[in-house]
Amino acid sequence: MHIARLALDHYRSWEHCVLDLEPGVTVLLGANGLGKTNLVEAIEVVATGVSHRTSTLAPLIARGASSATIRVNVAGETGQDDASATTYEVTLNARGANRGRINGGPSRYMRDIVGRIACVTFAPEDQRLVAGDPASRRMLLNQAGVLLAPEYATLLQECTHIAKQRSALLKQLAHSGDVADDPGRELSLQGLEIWTGQFIEAGVALTRLRAAIVERLREPFSRIYADLAGRGERAELQYAPSFDEVLLLDAPEAELSRHFQRLYPGEVARGQNLIGPQRDDMDVLLNGMPAREYASNGEMWTLALALKMAIDETVGEERGVTPIVILDDVFAQLDDSRRGQIMEFARERGQVLITAASVGDIPRTISGGDDALRIIDVGRLAEEQAAMHDPAEMARHFAEQLDTERL
Known part of the structure; x- marks a missing residue:
């Protein structure tokens, strides 16, 4: 089981975000405040219905928004071939019950969605x-x-x-x-x-x-x-x-x-x-x-x-199934011995998502060193997502598409 795509709307610091993920080890790299923990937290919320950072879900909705939406495409579920995926969607509402959907189907209670994605989070908390x-x-x-x-x-x-x-x-x-x-x-x-x-x-x-x-x-x-x-x-x-x-x-x-x-x-x-x-x-x-x-x-x-x-x-x-493992900024909190223990554990998982402020925080022992890591620059990701949803940028992109079609 692994997350193939994560999409967010009005979730904490992310007005919009689409992030493609792969099996193996992925590092979400960036300074504090850029929203890297928000990304993995969203996966945890869909999987378990709660966040390790807050006792309620209300703070997860972006300021000024009436709701937040999380969508995850999950591949490799039991009985599912690698080419197919299931889309789980959760909408957190500032007023009223939180809702969920599977593969765009009818709206359900959020409780009918959580628990379907096997995910375990390790965090400083x-x-x-x-x-x-x-x-x-x-x-x-x-x-x-x-x-x-x-x-x-x-x-x-x-x-x-x-x-x-x-x-x-x-x-x-x-x-x-x-x-x-x-x-x-x-x-x-x-x-x-x-x-x-x-x-x-x-x-x-x-x-x-x-x-x-x-x-x-x-x-x-x-x-x-x-x-x-x-x-x-x-x-x-x-x-x-x-x-x-x-x-x-x-x-x-x-x-x-x-x-x-x-x-x-x-x-x-x-x-x-x-x-x-x-x-x-x-x-x-x-x-x-x-x-x-x-x-x-x-x-x-x-x-x-x-x-x-x-x-x-x-x-x-x-x-x-092999649960997805999230390691949220844990290495700065652990000594070398416990870093080694948790990395020995993570090395055997199908998908590991790590958040870190710098590459130096990640033990090189994980899956053979830096070459085995997929590193995502969260600062650059935020810039790309902002540009993608900027009205002027969208209009320019649409005009370029029209010019291409005319040619």
Whole structure:
């Protein structure tokens, strides 16, 4: 599987862009601020539905635009010959739901598109997977989930929607005060019971699916970390769900409902959901201890690399494809040892997209040195794309075409 073409409209810094890509190693080279990371981020968004750089998709829409569109042509999918390609299109809307299309077909929800392209991104932000807050680890779980479970994206969106509706109702109750004979408050409490029931049903399903995904990643993660770190180091993953009763007690929904009822006063007082999948975490242990507290900076990097490599391996084995690998400005952050480890890994991939500020940031060990690299000057690409879409330049090009036809 590889990306053959990427096309953007009103995406971050790119008003328009068309970029042809090939299998093998491609380096997107340019100074900071030219938009090289925006290019690979767009591929990540189509593949997984999220960006490693932001918690929401709204910042991806260019300033002043009402929407942004990403199109990717993907070749080499399972059961597909090399000459054919599938076009995946995602439109991000400032207002309303994000949409998607396959091969220009009918419009669908974006959740029906994500997960179809196998893609794993390595970025400087990966260190937060170990030392950062739980949100970064939930994002990793969500990315792994959409790549490994077809139903994951729909279930996640459903659970997120219900959580927002329930949270809004809790805020409403918090502002209404505690007036016993207020009919509006009584209706709100009845509505809270309904939303709680839906929240439990969707949340339990998502919790169990996440637990299964962590279980599938556990063995490859431990094995890969041991290979990378050596010295008999032992790393483990443990899922830490907010709905821990689901896994520890296999509790029926009635029991979870009673648990929520005990939490109602605190939830209303704070105006927010106190438990649920939006508060899940994943513990990373090193030699039996919490890595976020005991691991060194170098060990955290190695743990993060092992996590991403474990997702790559699991997706490859379960889906029968070699995921596309994105290395977004990682080499400036890594020492020589870890540079070598990640390049040894990348050398075996079918398509590797690297962003870098200078050629010197790229280890020469990748696929035999600079001769094996396809280097794209992002500054020049930006100039070419701007000229291509400049009205005066387009008019001149059209006039030249007419003159040629007359001859």
